[in-house]
Amino acid sequence: MQKIVIPFLLASVACAPLRANPRGLTSAEVLAQAPDYDWEEIPAEDLLLADTPRGRIVIALVPEMAIHTVDNVRKLARAHFYDGLAFIRAQEDYVAQWGDADGTKPIVDAEKTVKAEFSRTPAGLQFYKLPEVDTYAPETGFIRGFPAARGHAEAWLVHCYGMVGVGRDEAADSGSGSELYMVIGHAPRHLDRNVTLIGRVVEGMEIISTLPRGTAEMGFYATPAERTPLERVRIVADLPESERPRYRTLRSDSSSFADLVESRRNRRDPWTKHPAGKVDVCNVPKATQRID
Amino acid sequence: MQKIVIPFLLASVACAPLRANPRGLTSAEVLAQAPDYDWEEIPAEDLLLADTPRGRIVIALVPEMAIHTVDNVRKLARAHFYDGLAFIRAQEDYVAQWGDADGTKPIVDAEKTVKAEFSRTPAGLQFYKLPEVDTYAPETGFIRGFPAARGHAEAWLVHCYGMVGVGRDEAADSGSGSELYMVIGHAPRHLDRNVTLIGRVVEGMEIISTLPRGTAEMGFYATPAERTPLERVRIVADLPESERPRYRTLRSDSSSFADLVESRRNRRDPWTKHPAGKVDVCNVPKATQRID
Numbered sequence: 040m041q042k043i044v045i046p047f048l049l050a051s052v053a054c055a056p057l058r059a060n061p062r063g064l065t066s067a068e069v070l071a072q073a074p075d076y077d078w079e080e081i082p083a084e085d086l087l088l089a090d091t092p093r094g095r096i097v098i099a100l101v102p103e104m105a106i107h108t109v110d111n112v113r114k115l116a117r118a119h120f121y122d123g124l125a126f127i128r129a130q131e132d133y134v135a136q137w138g139d140a141d142g143t144k145p146i147v148d149a150e151k152t153v154k155a156e157f158s159r160t161p162a163g164l165q166f167y168k169l170p171e172v173d174t175y176a177p178e179t180g181f182i183r184g185f186p187a188a189r190g191h192a193e194a195w196l197v198h199c200y201g202m203v204g205v206g207r208d209e210a211a212d213s214g215s216g217s218e219l220y221m222v223i224g225h226a227p228r229h230l231d232r233n234v235t236l237i238g239r240v241v242e243g244m245e246i247i248s249t250l251p252r253g254t255a256e257m258g259f260y261a262t263p264a265e266r267t268p269l270e271r272v273r274i275v276a277d278l279p280e281s282e283r284p285r286y287r288t289l290r291s292d293s294s295s296f297a298d299l300v301e302s303r304r305n306r307r308d309p310w311t312k313h314p315a316g317k318v319d320v321c322n323v324p325k326a327t328q329r330i331d
Numbered sequence: 332m333q334k335i336v337i338p339f340l341l342a343s344v345a346c347a348p349l350r351a352n353p354r355g356l357t358s359a360e361v362l363a364q365a366p367d368y369d370w371e372e373i374p375a376e377d378l379l380l381a382d383t384p385r386g387r388i389v390i391a392l393v394p395e396m397a398i399h400t401v402d403n404v405r406k407l408a409r410a411h412f413y414d415g416l417a418f419i420r421a422q423e424d425y426v427a428q429w430g431d432a433d434g435t436k437p438i439v440d441a442e443k444t445v446k447a448e449f450s451r452t453p454a455g456l457q458f459y460k461l462p463e464v465d466t467y468a469p470e471t472g473f474i475r476g477f478p479a480a481r482g483h484a485e486a487w488l489v490h491c492y493g494m495v496g497v498g499r500d501e502a503a504d505s506g507s508g509s510e511l512y513m514v515i516g517h518a519p520r521h522l523d524r525n526v527t528l529i530g531r532v533v534e535g536m537e538i539i540s541t542l543p544r545g546t547a548e549m550g551f552y553a554t555p556a557e558r559t560p561l562e563r564v565r566i567v568a569d570l571p572e573s574e575r576p577r578y579r580t581l582r583s584d585s586s587s588f589a590d591l592v593e594s595r596r597n598r599r600d601p602w603t604k605h606p607a608g609k610v611d612v613c614n615v616p617k618a619t620q621r622i623d
Contacts, residue, residue, distance in 0.1 A: 131536060132536070172464045172465075174464060175607060200424050200517040211604050224516075224517075224540075225517055228607065228614065229596075229598060229607040229610070233605055244424070245544040248540065248544075249541045252537040252540075304521075310525075312525050313525055315467060317467050321517050322521065
């Protein structure tokens with residue numbers, strides 16, 4: 040580790056998000072050293088688990104940002120709507136998407152459409168604000184560890200790598216959660232506030248990102264054989280307690296989270312010759328990990 | 332296409348980068364409609380072609396941004412240094428890298444190290460400047476269609492998806508081009524000015540992005556069997572003329588390039604409810620295509 044000499048006075052007045060990583064920790068070290076009280080367990084009701092022949096995918100849902108859509112996704116999972124569907128699309132440097140290839144599977148015990156939840160009022164949301172300017176939004180930061188943005192009268196989740204959104208037709212209110220897509224390339228921030236984002240992949244992202252790219256328009260698979268099936272999709276709360284995978288996320292109001300941001304903003308290792316001094320909201324390492 | 336009514340006066344005074352996509356073209360339409368004189372052929376000397384069992388990869392080199400390193404990469408290719416090496420690393424949401432797994436292959440007829448070319452003087456470079464603010468750099472834009480940034484006294488290529496850089500050890504001057512990495516996730520802009528970038532993948536990116544992720548530290552493959560070999564790596568100028576693939580890039584001083592930027596900045600289709608009004612340098616679609 041490179042030694043950084045910080046004069047006592049400067050160190051004592053520096054505040055969290057701007058303290059220039061004085062301890063020189065890497066992101067991995069910050070996560071490994073974060074005390075238990077800096078973590079928050081993700082409720083089992085907010086974990087969507089998808090089994091595929093390529094492995095297991097786990098998505099953390101963020102109900103406070105899309106309460107009706109998340110609720111409908113739970114209903115769809117519980118009605119076994121997703122079981123037997125497949126990844127039908129993987130578009131290079133953009134998104135992969137699962138859904139009903141033929142669009143004929145009936146939706147039972149869930150809504151067929153849900154009102155758009157592209158953004159919500161910021162009132163009552165704890166927002167960890169980054170000091171950096173952002174190309175797209177007045178402010179960016181984190182809501183419970185999930186990348187987000189905020190304007191004068193609204194807040195919204197943003198399209199970082201691994202974020203999960205709801206496919207829809209032309210009408211804003213035409214999505215239901217029956218088709219979900221995951222970002223597999225550079226953050227397509229132009230989609231922000233155009234789709235309802237419901238969460239982020241917390242495990243199995245490498246399964247999704249390495250899906251063969253579809254050769255038809257928009258990355259759809261040209262033939263059914265190319266699709267990767269969804270064997271079973273469940274809400275973790277519905278599993279027997281002994282089978283439930285548990286996940287936790289670093290609280291964005293913790294000092295460890297500030298350290299995590301700073302570890303990416305200013306890498307303090309001998310390899311790094313020009314610490315960036317800045318970090319964009321999609322470049323902060325994911326702060327979620329499996330418990331046990 | 333959504334119809335946008337532009338009052339005559341407004342349309343007549345609007346200038347290129349801020350004209351809000353009045354014709355409502357998609358990126359694909361801009362590229363399809365761009366006249367021949369808006370394109371520039373990439374010299375065969377600046378095309379690096381790698382054959383793998385998974386298909387062909389083509390990298391466009393940008394010698395004006397890293398003249399010594401690009402020159403050494405050409406020498407390495409011509410000395411057949413890369414032939415028989417392999418992709419030895421694929422780290423999720425970060426980079427894939429090819430190189431000599433054992434580090435024992437002798438470098439012959441090329442330099443073993445090349446001075447760092449992390450940035451250069453902006454003098455004499457044609458720079459298409461984006462008006463948007465950027466989190467990391469004072470200015471961002473394009474140099475001959477390649478994503479770049481500029482400060483008071485220097486210009487540099489930036490780490491967008493698909494960009495190609497030179498692996499190095501701790502010392503800034505320790506890279507040679509013998510190990511090359513490609514960005515396969517969200518733009519790791521904190522690497523800007525910490526490594527020499529030499530170009531961008533213009534074909535076969537989906538081969539690289541879907542490489543199985545390595546399970547050892549930093550995404551290195553734990554076993555040799557996981558590696559994807561490089562069968563042959565050549566400079567296109569060295570192929571018989573009839574076998575040379577040809578590529579062209581949209582000139583960043585063309586009105587088509589301004590249209591391309593604008594097509595992403597303000598998508599004008601009925602699906603898009605909130606055109607972003609902004610675009611970041613890594614979100615402008617790649618403006619390179621194969622000729623023929």
